[in-house]
Amino acid sequence: MKKIIYLFFLSFSLFTGCNDDKFLRENADDFLTVDNSYLNAAQFRTGLNEFYRIVRQNYNFQDNPVYFFYYGAGTDVFFRPNSDQEPFTDWSYINSTTDIFRIIYGRHYGMLQNVNQLLKQTENPEVRWNSEEEKLAIQAEARFFRGYCYRFLGCMFGGVPVLKEPVETPSLAFTRNSREEVYQLCVEDFEFAGEHLPVSVIEPGRVVKAAAYHYLSEMYIALADEKGGDKELYKKAVDAASMVIDQKVGEYHLMTERHGYRKDVAGKDAFWDLFQMRSVDGFSNFSYQTGNKESIWVIQVDKFITGGLNDGLSTRTDQERVFWPAFWGSTKFGYDGVARDWMGRGIGWLRPTNYFNYDLWEKSGEEDQRNSEANINRIFRSPDPIIDGVEVANYDTTYVTEVTLADGTPYTAKTRPGDIIKKEWLTSRQDTMERIYPRIMKLGSDWHYAAEPANGFVMEFYAIRMAETYLLRAEAYMKYGDKDNAAKDINVVRSRAKAVPATASEINIDYILDERARELVGEEFRTMTLCRLGLLYDRTKRFGYYASQNTVNEKNNLCPIPQSVIDANSQAKFPNNPGF
Structure with missing residues (x-):
């Protein structure tokens, strides 16, 4: 966000152990509480800003390669090359005590607690709303982030505890919901967000209807897969993506002509233009607001404003x-x-x-x-x-x-x-x-x-780019049984690259994953995509670096539940994923 204001919520450390015992000595009176701080829409928007900051940590957090593992380290597209004994290059190093899993699991459950606290406060009769629509828009933005968290957790870890209300009392007895239940909540939250988020915003980086419908399409596919191939849900996935592609929630299209402040650089093309770093006078090639109609959701970073980068990387992106x-x-x-x-x-x-x-x-x-x-x-x-x-x-x-x-x-x-x-x-x-x-x-x-x-x-990050929306709809069409339309969607993406068109007979999940790699490498969380599909093992075994091929196991289709989470839930069964 161009204007970043942080207000931290009071949360309990419920799902992950806390290494710093100073946390236990902090006095709740030192904090502003949700009840006494969020009484109008402007205050709620200040709280929502914190969710954008936390999401940015998924993209740019520490100067350490392990924090980028979900871009596909050790899979079909990347590996860590310094040694064959690196975690993810060698999958035998991956287990429930691998610390990055504790970090990302805790990050998203910490945000979930705050989202649920904020949502609960929206129903406080003391809040002064200007209209019901204003209230619904705030709830939609918060629920978008709840869906985002459960999308991440469900794809990466499978079934996890589903919490729709803030946790008021620490517990040692949380249990895992099914992956289907996790995806169902994602669908509900993205449906609500799609209905009540704005079509457009002035502030770059704030989420809009198109972002919700994009994720809704993906979660319909994931839920349909989890239900064994529910055709009706695949059709809903097509319809959700079509809301964006057919411009029913704003003007979006692939950028097929040279654009942005470097469009006159010789020997380049429209694809190259999409990824040019912000100019010295602040012009962003990534931003929808400056003319990039392919841009649906961009993670905002700026070297030259306070709070424009995360604390762990305060001078650059990585x-x-x-x-x-x-x-x-x-x-x-x-x-x-x-x-x-x-x-x-x-x-x-x-x-x-x-x-x-x-x-x-x-x-x-x-x-x-x-x-x-x-x-x-x-x-x-x-x-x-x-x-x-x-x-x-x-x-x-x-x-x-x-x-x-x-x-x-x-x-x-x-x-x-x-x-x-x-x-x-x-x-x-x-x-x-x-x-x-x-x-x-x-x-x-x-x-x-x-x-x-x-x-x-310092370069921004695409969280959602419309090329991926086409590839999601192609996946939904293919699984619905309509390979002709799947090929048409893939060919919209390939046409911009002047690539040979795909034929309907070529279309299968491998073709779609190949096309995602060509188009989205270094943008999509490749590990998340492969875990969602249950294909990390298969794709790595066939196409990965040899050290990864030799060590990957079917259990790696899901990330392990952090051992600290299992240990913290000592009063209930909290099994790890199979094989861990």
Whole structure:
């Protein structure tokens, strides 16, 4: 949000243990309570802002690769390359004490408690509403976030406790509801949100009807799958997505023409334009309010306002560090280990699999613009002094690098500025795992604030982009039995990329997951998608990095319930997911 005001609610630590015993010594009188703080719509909106802040933690929280695991670490699209013994690259390291599960489980249940407290307060007769519609809109926004939390928890963990009211008294006897019951609540909340949220808003990043209908479509599919393939629910999923696609809840369409403040940069395309970092004067290519009609919900970040970034990452966002290779750090082929503006400063924490780098695009066809050099950088060159701002007189430099070829033969590689670095010169693990591999350009920037690549990178995040709405409706059509319309929806997305159209006979869940990877890599929570479908094991076993293939197990189709949650519920049965 451009205007971020934080008001923290009083909550109990019910589902996860608290490591800091100072929490237990805090006095409730030190806090504003819901009853005495939320008495008009403006105060409720202040409370709602806190939910946006917490959701932002799912995207940008700590400078640590484990916090990005749900983008698909160890699955068909990414793995952690530093070692074959990294968690998620090696699935045998994953268990109920893996701390990231405690963190994300606790994050969403903490938000759920606050959402339920706020919802309860909306019914307090002391609240001064201007109209019933105002009250319903506040409730709709809160219920959107409750649906969001249970969507995350249900997809990732399966059945979890369903709470529709705030918990007033600590308990040691919570029990798990079924996954079907979790998805049912998501459907109810997103239905309500879709009915009562506004069509449009002035503030970038605030949720609207289209966001609710997008998630509603997904949750209808999930509920239908859980019920064994309920055709009526698949039809409802089609109808929910159609509310967005058919422009019944606002003007939305894919951006097929060059747009935004960098639209005149030569050699690029409309897909590239979608992911350009906010300009120095604040123009956002991501924002619906500035003309991006594909943008449905964007996670707001801004380096230059107080509260514009999360506390754990107060100077930057981490897409570039996580997903880009550290080619700048090489001391070969003319590089000197110093990051410069055009290079970015990737660390290579999540490397694309060979399946993503090669097989996906061979299936898609050479014409697919999403695989063009503008969108996936595959050609690495020796640094050009003109680009680097070095004296042009140095352009006559010849870079000499001694390498050992794969057959053990020593070789002297000579390059001039701008020469291509040949693949056969990359022979060490560090060369190919950390330094040089295909660079997904939408996850970084060719310029940085103050030309400073380390902390001069701050990019927003798409939580929902309309291309995904088409792919959700295609999934619903396919499962309903209508592959013709499924292919038509997929081809709307492929058409923008100038890719060869899909045929109805090609359409199955693998094709849809492949297309999601091409279009949404680094945006969607890939692990969540695969867990929702029960296909994390299958896709990783077939397409993952070899260390992940060899260690993934069917139990990994769900995340383990954190052991701290099981231990905290000592007065009731709270079983873990099968295999954990």
